[in-house]
Amino acid sequence: MLGTGYLGATHAVCMASLGFDVLGLDVDPAKIARLSNGEVPFYEPGLEPLLRKTLASGRLRFTTSYEEVAEFGDVHFLCVGTPQKDNEYAADLDYVYTAVTTLAPLLTRPCTFAGKSTVPVGTAERIASRIAASAPAGDDVEVVWNPEFLREGFAVDDTLHPDRLVFGVDSQRGEQAMREAFAPVIAGGTPVVVTDLATAQLVKVAANAFLATKISFINAMAEVCEATHADVTKLSEALSHDSRIGGRFLHAGLGFGGGCLPKDIRAFMARAGELGVDQALTFLTEVDAINLRRRARMVDLARELLDDTMAHRRIAILGAAFKPNSDDIRDSPALDVATRLHHAGADVVVYDPAAMDNARIRYPDLTYAASTLEAAHGAHLVLLLTEWLEFREADPAVLAEVVAAPNIVDGRNALDPDRWRAAGWTYRALGRP
Ligand code: UDX
Numbered sequence: 359m360l361g362t363g364y365l366g367a368t369h370a371v372c373m374a375s376l377g378f379d380v381l382g383l384d385v386d387p388a389k390i391a392r393l394s395n396g397e398v399p400f401y402e403p404g405l406e407p408l409l410r411k412t413l414a415s416g417r418l419r420f421t422t423s424y425e426e427v428a429e430f431g432d433v434h435f436l437c438v439g440t441p442q443k444d445n446e447y448a449a450d451l452d453y454v455y456t457a458v459t460t461l462a463p464l465l466t467r468p469c470t471f472a473g474k475s476t477v478p479v480g481t482a483e484r485i486a487s488r489i490a491a492s493a494p495a496g497d498d499v500e501v502v503w504n505p506e507f508l509r510e511g512f513a514v515d516d517t518l519h520p521d522r523l524v525f526g527v528d529s530q531r532g533e534q535a536m537r538e539a540f541a542p543v544i545a546g547g548t549p550v551v552v553t554d555l556a557t558a559q560l561v562k563v564a565a566n567a568f569l570a571t572k573i574s575f576i577n578a579m580a581e582v583c584e585a586t587h588a589d590v591t592k593l594s595e596a597l598s599h600d601s602r603i604g605g606r607f608l609h610a611g612l613g614f615g616g617g618c619l620p621k622d623i624r625a626f627m628a629r630a631g632e633l634g635v636d637q638a639l640t641f642l643t644e645v646d647a648i649n650l651r652r653r654a655r656m657v658d659l660a661r662e663l664l665d666d667t668m669a670h671r672r673i674a675i676l677g678a679a680f681k682p683n684s685d686d687i688r689d690s691p692a693l694d695v696a697t698r699l700h701h702a703g704a705d706v707v708v709y710d711p712a713a714m715d716n717a718r719i720r721y722p723d724l725t726y727a728a729s730t731l732e733a734a735h736g737a738h739l740v741l742l743l744t745e746w747l748e749f750r751e752a753d754p755a756v757l758a759e760v761v762a763a764p765n766i767v768d769g770r771n772a773l774d775p776d777r778w779r780a781a782g783w784t785y786r787a788l789g790r791p
Pocket of ligand 1: 566619
């Protein structure tokens, strides 16, 4: 595995658990030391016990040496990150090309190079020509594309039991290598879709564009509901019974964040522009805009509940991670709202069950509390921005006793309005009367 971030570390552990010999590479020695020690450097339920088990089995090791990797691998999985470029929509491919140009000259024996990173379509073909030009093994290095669809919080299960496997190949040999590498998963009944390289790269961004569109669709309906005193949660429930529509990713609220959906739709638009088909994806501009408008709406609602006065008003923010069961704060809607309120002059106090360390490093100006109760203490307003179970199950009567004023905005439509109102709270939510 080239890269041991979210994707690479999970994939390394899971492949070792399936019985393969795995070597994980990263350029960050601190990360390698922690992983070698049985410690997962991020929050992912179920991953650490499996890491320890596979390390103990002797089938999994980590290294910082490309030479060792080149010598070791029959299949090299590219798992490095492709973040959004600064001040641009396009994906930053520096990590991808650094990995390729470092590894390629060391590849002296037949092997498969399988891309998993989410990349702009056309990258696999460019990687293939770079490898063909600089690998001593030349044509004996087969380049294939194998996009990854794992969700944070469910990464192990998504890797071991994916909805589908996609193999982008341009030869029989490439398909065979992938079928061997995933034999135990395929034997478990996972469907396989074999495509060309371009289609395989597109499947990943198309999937994320569709999911983002579905979320923004229901959030657009929430805007309309707000103007008509309708209830988007009931609207969504009624839509979900139509099996053509389905209820997943139709949950209205503060919208999507994280390390994938936002940057992937932007990179997709940037690539479409280069390909001269930007019109095909202009709707994604709207998907992005709807998503960001939810954050502005949350700030407006907060202002409304505080009678337009932010100064010296204490706001408890419940949630910092971009979604529950994660400590990932990349493009977190919760922290975006917290920052906007902080800049507007409010005293913002943030609590999250898992993402506090990451939030403190990235947002040192915000104030942090050690529990829901501590955050709520003396607050004039409580905002639920990430729907952790702990917040869903919070007792409104207990919280009402510690706040300065019982005002709550449910940014994820995760609470029972009747229960909170019965406990004396002014309850507001996105897309509901
Ligand atoms: C996503 C894709 O689901 C995954 O297939 C891909 O490999 C990586 O990107 P992830 O970023 O882990 O995974 O998060 P996901 O569970 O998809 O949630 C994305 C965001 O959408 C979160 O901020 C979540 O709160 C939000 N969301 C999700 C909604 O606002 N409403 C919904 O109905 C569903």
